Amino acid sequence: MIQDVFIIGATGNVGSTLVRQIFAKGDTNLNLHVNITRIVGLASSTHYFYAPVGISRDEALAFVEKKGQYEAYDSLFSILDAVRNTHAPDASELVFVDVTAAKGLEPFHKKIIKDTEFGIVTANKNPIALCDYKTFRFLTHDPGRYGFRCSVMAGAEAVNFFQDLKDVNDQPKLIQGCFSGTLGYICSQLEKGKQLSAIVRDAKERGYTEPHPRDDLNGLDVARKLLILARASGYPTEMKDIDVVPFIPDAYFSHDSVERFLAAITELDTSFAVKVQQAKGKGNVLRYVAKMQCENGKPKLTVGLKEVPVASPLGSLAGTSNKIMAVCEAYPADAPYAVEAPGAGLAVTAQNIRRDLLYQLKGRKHLIER
Numbered sequence: 302m303i304q305d306v307f308i309i310g311a312t313g314n315v316g317s318t319l320v321r322q323i324f325a326k327g328d329t330n331l332n333l334h335v336n337i338t339r340i341v342g343l344a345s346s347t348h349y350f351y352a353p354v355g356i357s358r359d360e361a362l363a364f365v366e367k368k369g370q371y372e373a374y375d376s377l378f379s380i381l382d383a384v385r386n387t388h389a390p391d392a393s394e395l396v397f398v399d400v401t402a403a404k405g406l407e408p409f410h411k412k413i414i415k416d417t418e419f420g421i422v423t424a425n426k427n428p429i430a431l432c433d434y435k436t437f438r439f440l441t442h443d444p445g446r447y448g449f450r451c452s453v454m455a456g457a458e459a460v461n462f463f464q465d466l467k468d469v470n471d472q473p474k475l476i477q478g479c480f481s482g483t484l485g486y487i488c489s490q491l492e493k494g495k496q497l498s499a500i501v502r503d504a505k506e507r508g509y510t511e512p513h514p515r516d517d518l519n520g521l522d523v524a525r526k527l528l529i530l531a532r533a534s535g536y537p538t539e540m541k542d543i544d545v546v547p548f549i550p551d552a553y554f555s556h557d558s559v560e561r562f563l564a565a566i567t568e569l570d571t572s573f574a575v576k577v578q579q580a581k582g583k584g585n586v587l588r589y590v591a592k593m594q595c596e597n598g599k600p601k602l603t604v605g606l607k608e609v610p611v612a613s614p615l616g617s618l619a620g621t622s623n624k625i626m627a628v629c630e631a632y633p634a635d636a637p638y639a640v641e642a643p644g645a646g647l648a649v650t651a652q653n654i655r656r657d658l659l660y661q662l663k664g665r666k667h668l669i670e671r
């Protein structure tokens with residue numbers, strides 16, 4: 302079976318890397334794959350290109366590089382209508398890929414799952430983290446139609462591991478990890494004796510932070526990732542259930558100007574230096590930890606800055622790496638499941654989107670051996 306792919310967000314960092322990787326890795330090559338990938342659609346936030354017979358490499362690259370004239374659109378629903386009117390289910394399967402960072406695409410995801418036979422692969426965590434648990438369950442109930450492994454720790458087996466634990470009836474009792482490369486980098490630099498404000502400024506200049514660093518330091522991104530993992534494990538959790546303590550006090554987040562924000566947080570340099578030294582005196586380091594712990598069958602979710610022993614699994618984490626640990630029956634506390642991996646990265650994210658696509662192929666065949 303051919304797998305048709307419609308990539309929304311194709312002009313972005315992840316989207317353009319994905320398009321290039323699909324062609325470079327030969328996913329479209331009949332000599333390599335029985336189930337070839339055919340890119341049939343590409344969309345930016347304003348324009349799209351849909352060709353049911355397939356989009357060539359040159360055409361796709363022109364789109365991602367924003368060269369050429371394309372049809373403008375007002376709503377993704379109109380694109381969906383165009384696809385539904387022309388797609389022949391007997392000839393191919395079709396999957397939409399959401400590699401936008403957009404909020405508000407949840408109704409589009411819902412419509413696809415509710416009213417079509419198409420699948421979705423998303424690296425955008427918003428549709429599954431900003432909705433309620435019921436909607437999450439509705440969207441993700443069929444793993445053959447909804448892939449979201451890149452929404453948390455895109456470089457590792459996190460989401461799929463917890464979905465599988467749920468389905469083998471061994472829900473995790475503990476999930477603990479560091480899921481923010483940016484906050485991991487800041488913690489590592491603090492250990493080297495650098496000042497918080499200088500680290501954040503440097504991280505922003507290197508492109509490690511969100512455009513406004515408060516969107517990393519408020520801890521919400523980490524909380525959303527924890528929520529997705531708890532939900533994937535089958536716990537009916539909501540954002541309001543998470544006790545989120547931001548990396549720095551809330552008061553600083555009112556600065557809309559990045560420059561004012563960076564200037565204001567110099568006030569925190571001394572207190573952070575003291576925290577680091579106090580932790581060091583006890584053989585500890587600071588880590589921004591996300592944790593779900595079950596107490597009497599009820600999950601308790603917390604996100605915040607913690608002291609952890611330097612020699613512990615989270616204490617030994619360096620730089621932008623992410624780590625996740627889980628405890629369940631099969632992986633007890635003295636031998637937990639643990640994965641350290643890049644939490645992001647364009648190439649690894651694009652590859653794991655392609656893996657999610659593979660998992661949706663109903664008649665999947667392995668790569669043809671040469």
Ligand SMILES: NC(=O)c1ccc[n+]([C@@H]2O[C@H](COP(=O)([O-])OP(=O)(O)OC[C@H]3O[C@@H](n4cnc5c(N)ncnc54)[C@H](OP(=O)(O)O)[C@@H]3O)[C@@H](O)[C@H]2O)c1
Binds near residue numbers: 309401402644
């Ligand atoms: N970077 C990583 O390593 C990584 C890892 C895991 C997950 N992710 C996730 O992947 C997603 C994409 O990240 P990115 O860095 O590639 O973002 P990006 O460079 O900002 O690209 C966003 C893309 O989405 C399009 N877009 C924006 N709003 C849209 C809307 N309302 N409807 C349709 N398309 C829209 C943009 O089109 P225009 O060109 O018209 O603006 C652009 O093509 C994010 O959700 C991110 O959290 C990223």
